[in-house]
Amino acid sequence: MDADTIVRQALTLLRQDGLAGVTFRKLTTSLQVKAPAIYWRFNDKQELLEAMAEAILQEQLADLTPLQSGQPWQPWLAGVLHRLRRALLTYPDGARVVTGARPTGTPTIARIAEYGLRALQDGGLTLPEAANVVFTSIHYTFGHAIEEQDSTGAHTMDDKTAEEFVRTYPTIARAMVEARSTGVTGDDIFDAGISLIIGTRAPAGIEPDTDR
Numbered sequence: 001m002d003a004d005t006i007v008r009q010a011l012t013l014l015r016q017d018g019l020a021g022v023t024f025r026k027l028t029t030s031l032q033v034k035a036p037a038i039y040w041r042f043n044d045k046q047e048l049l050e051a052m053a054e055a056i057l058q059e060q061l062a063d064l065t066p067l068q069s070g071q072p073w074q075p076w077l078a079g080v081l082h083r084l085r086r087a088l089l090t091y092p093d094g095a096r097v098v099t100g101a102r103p104t105g106t107p108t109i110a111r112i113a114e115y116g117l118r119a120l121q122d123g124g125l126t127l128p129e130a131a132n133v134v135f136t137s138i139h140y141t142f143g144h145a146i147e148e149q150d151s152t153g154a155h156t157m158d159d160k161t162a163e164e165f166v167r168t169y170p171t172i173a174r175a176m177v178e179a180r181s182t183g184v185t186g187d188d189i190f191d192a193g194i195s196l197i198i199g200t201r202a203p204a205g206i207e208p209d210t211d212r
Contacts, residue, residue: 001033003041007051011091014052019093022052050105053098057108060087064111067119074198077116077134081141081194082187084112088145095145112138137197144190 009031013021024045028035042048060083067076088095103110113134120130157165166173179189 001031001037001041003051006031006038006041006048007055010048010052011055014091014093014097017092019096022049046102047105049097050101053101054106054108056091056094056098057084057087057106059090060084061108061112064108064115066115067122069122073116073119073123076119077137077198078191078194080112080116081137082190084138084141085145085190088142089148093149095142095149099142099146109138133198137194140193140197141190144193148186 006027010022010027013023013026013030024035024038027038031037038048042051061080064080064083067073088098091097098106098109101109103113116134116138117127117130120133121127125133
């Protein structure tokens with residue numbers, strides 16, 4: 001039993017039942033193997049989850065390359081972060097799987113940080129300044145994606161709870177109504193936060209130039 005087969009089956013379980021559904025018992029049953037076949041490839045569940053995290057990231061970021069020297073870093077970084085968010089949202093609890101992984105087990109995350117730091121330094125920032133921007137934006141992306149996947153949303157409130165919420169938090173309620181009326185999407189909300197961190201607004205669909 002090769003490691004890729006195990007990871008792909010684990011991702012199938014993740015898509016079906018979320019993180020709670022990824023257990024060695026269910027994995028051995030679905031693969032029709034004994035536990036040693038899995039432990040031969042992964043010492044423990046943490047190693048398996050990190051392999052799953054890397055596979056999730058590779059679906060969106062396999063072609064990630066450094067920014068060409070002299071090019072503006074803001075749209076490049078915004079594009080990378082949008083791709084990272086899409087990767088995290090591809091699977092139920094995908095954000096939790098990736099954020100729980102160690103950088104040594106997820107080289108794609110390490111490459112995002114490494115390439116980001118290089119790009120910002122080439123753009124004139126000091127290394128500490130670059131680190132503040134890069135790591136803050138990555139952590140923001142993680143947190144935003146987790147909230148998107150975990151939040152039940154106001155639409156699940158019953159009428160009585162919704163009325164009480166509006167009375168208690170009228171400004172929040174107005175902001176939510178305005179957002180709905182203007183067609184604000186999850187991409188828009190995410191991009192607004194990214195623009196605050198990196199100091200520019202990039203279209204939600206922007207992609208880094210991966211041909212460089």
